Amino acid sequence: MKAVRVTAYGGPEVLKVEEIERPKAGPGELLVHVRAAGVNPVDWKIRQGLLKGMTPQPPFTLGYDIAGTVESLGEGVTDFKVGDEVYAYLALTKGGGYAQYVAVPAKEAAKKPKADFAEAAAVPLAGLTAWQALFTQASLKDGQTVLIHGAAGGVGHFAVQFAKSKGATVIATASSSNHEFLKKLGADIVIDYTKEKFEDVLKAKNIQADVVLDTIGADTHDRSYAVLKKGGTLVSIVQPPKADKMKEFGVNAKVFLLMPNGPQLAEIARLIDAGKVSPHVSTELPLEEAAKAHELSQTGKTRGKIVLEVK
Ligand SMILES: NC(=O)c1ccc[n+]([C@@H]2O[C@H](COP(=O)([O-])OP(=O)(O)OC[C@H]3O[C@@H](n4cnc5c(N)ncnc54)[C@H](OP(=O)(O)O)[C@@H]3O)[C@@H](O)[C@H]2O)c1
Numbered sequence: 001m002k003a004v005r006v007t008a009y010g011g012p013e014v015l016k017v018e019e020i021e022r023p024k025a026g027p028g029e030l031l032v033h034v035r036a037a038g039v040n041p042v043d044w045k046i047r048q049g050l051l052k053g054m055t056p057q058p059p060f061t062l063g064y065d066i067a068g069t070v071e072s073l074g075e076g077v078t079d080f081k082v083g084d085e086v087y088a089y090l091a092l093t094k095g096g097g098y099a100q101y102v103a104v105p106a107k108e109a110a111k112k113p114k115a116d117f118a119e120a121a122a123v124p125l126a127g128l129t130a131w132q133a134l135f136t137q138a139s140l141k142d143g144q145t146v147l148i149h150g151a152a153g154g155v156g157h158f159a160v161q162f163a164k165s166k167g168a169t170v171i172a173t174a175s176s177s178n179h180e181f182l183k184k185l186g187a188d189i190v191i192d193y194t195k196e197k198f199e200d201v202l203k204a205k206n207i208q209a210d211v212v213l214d215t216i217g218a219d220t221h222d223r224s225y226a227v228l229k230k231g232g233t234l235v236s237i238v239q240p241p242k243a244d245k246m247k248e249f250g251v252n253a254k255v256f257l258l259m260p261n262g263p264q265l266a267e268i269a270r271l272i273d274a275g276k277v278s279p280h281v282s283t284e285l286p287l288e289e290a291a292k293a294h295e296l297s298q299t300g301k302t303r304g305k306i307v308l309e310v311k
Pocket of ligand 1 (some may be wrong): 035040041042109126129149150151152153155156169173175176178188193216220236237238256257258297298300301302303
């Protein structure tokens with residue numbers, strides 16, 4: 001089968017299309033015929049060798065988001081059948097999604113939403129991250145207020161929609177060119193982080209947030225403690241919390257790494273099928289153009305998601 005392999009750590013040029021042996025479904029696994037693979041910033045970070053301790057050594061097949069059809073079932077799998085259309089987030093320790101076939105633990109997969117394969121492949125990593133940040137880590141509730149940084153990106157655009165579907169008030173940061181997009185997704189207030197400070201806008205409107213989702217880090221992270229209510233929660237997906245700031249502002253802060261989770265993907269699929277959440281695919285490229293997809297992702301300007309079409 002065809003796969004895009006990281007042949008050595010480095011720039012986009014280390015990605016090579018190679019013929020490798022098709023995997024088999026082991027016990028408890030599905031062999032999935034991949035139709036689309038999502039691209040995430042972690043893909044190019046891994047390609048560069050920034051997560052060496054967690055990932056296989058080159059050569060290995062990149063890719064952590066897939067949507068496709070079940071080709072065969074491993075021993076003991078009862079929840080799926082051959083031909084089911086599924087989607088999954090593949091653990092960073094394994095990957096293998098930039099390929100025509102991949103073996104996936106059945107408990108980490110779910111029936112895909114009725115959206116097309118590209119839209120489905122846009123969901124798992126970013127969608128699970130947004131879900132786990134808002135609901136597992138921060139316990140966001142109906143009627144609360146959440147500030148979402150990087151709202152137009154992969155994680156952010158799902159977080160805006162999940163928070164709205166939960167009944168929260170959503171404040172989003174993005175550059176002006178993404179404001180209409182975010183309002184359509186349900187953001188109540190949109191702040192252009194290139195022109196004004198989010199903390200000034202919230203202060204002027206007399207708003208204190210229950211939850212902040214930090215997808216940016218650095219200065220954005222440091223300035224976020226001050227906009228929270230006492231006892232509020234800052235969830236970062238990019239850097240550890242700062243104990244001195246937690247103490248100073250009387251807030252909670254945490255960092256986490258998403259985990260594969262089939263049942264949560266099934267819940268997200270239900271929201272998509274109910275029309276409450278729409279994955280946004282801004283760019284679709286053939287698998288063979290994975291290097292170009294990485295170059296685009298590395299600009300940090302992606303609206304929604306980049307997806308590779310697998311034939
Ligand atoms: N810990 C975890 O489990 C986990 C999981 C997923 C992702 N991550 C990490 O989280 C980060 C975000 O992931 P992603 O997939 O959402 O990335 P992404 O899709 O590449 O995000 C791109 C978006 O970031 C926005 N942006 C850039 N700088 C900004 C700023 N200062 N303020 C507000 N928005 C800004 C851009 O909006 P504009 O064009 O409007 O500027 C663009 O829409 C990455 O570093 C990723 O590796 C961690």
